[in-house]
Amino acid sequence: MKILLLNGPNLNMLGKREPDKYGHTTLDEIVDGLTAKASARQWSLVHVQSNSEAELINQIHAAMGNTDAIIINPAAFTHTSVALRDALLSVSIPFIEVHLSNVHARESFRHHSYFSDIAAGVIVGFGARGYELALDAAADIVNN
Numbered sequence: 001m002k003i004l005l006l007n008g009p010n011l012n013m014l015g016k017r018e019p020d021k022y023g024h025t026t027l028d029e030i031v032d033g034l035t036a037k038a039s040a041r042q043w044s045l046v047h048v049q050s051n052s053e054a055e056l057i058n059q060i061h062a063a064m065g066n067t068d069a070i071i072i073n074p075a076a077f078t079h080t081s082v083a084l085r086d087a088l089l090s091v092s093i094p095f096i097e098v099h100l101s102n103v104h105a106r107e108s109f110r111h112h113s114y115f116s117d118i119a120a121g122v123i124v125g126f127g128a129r130g131y132e133l134a135l136d137a138a139a140d141i142v143n144n
């Protein structure tokens with residue numbers, strides 16, 4: 001099973017960035033933990049973080065036909081990007097949307113997502129643990 005993990009803008013700053021909202025765990029720590037969890041199950045996990053919408057779109061296009069599921073935290077693009085939504089629709093790969101913080105308990109502009117209605121599922125508010133939950137959920141989606 002092959003999983004693509006995508007992280008959007010400013011998530012490279014995890015650990016330093018607003019730790020009261022996003023925690024102290026760095027993105028490298030999250031990815032290392034997830035990679036270990038995936039490889040223990042003989043799955044391959046490819047990770048890309050980008051601050052660029054175009055790069056994330058290109059990565060989604062490149063996943064077509066070779067990836068079983070996508071785990072994506074679109075970060076601020078969650079609330080703005082029709083283009084990323086259309087990219088995910090165009091490749092027909094099931095995806096799970098993850099947010100570290102509980103976006104519904106924050107500013108109203110974070111309550112709307114361009115992804116949630118087309119996602120296989122959404123995990124919000126569990127911090128770094130949300131990515132592990134998403135990996136388990138990805139396995140369920142692919143194996144069912």
Ligand code: DQA
Pocket residue numbers: 009010011073074075076077078098099100101102103110
């Ligand atoms: C986020 C929530 C978004 O509203 C915000 O723009 C982010 C991170 C989260 O993981 O909680 O950058 O996606």
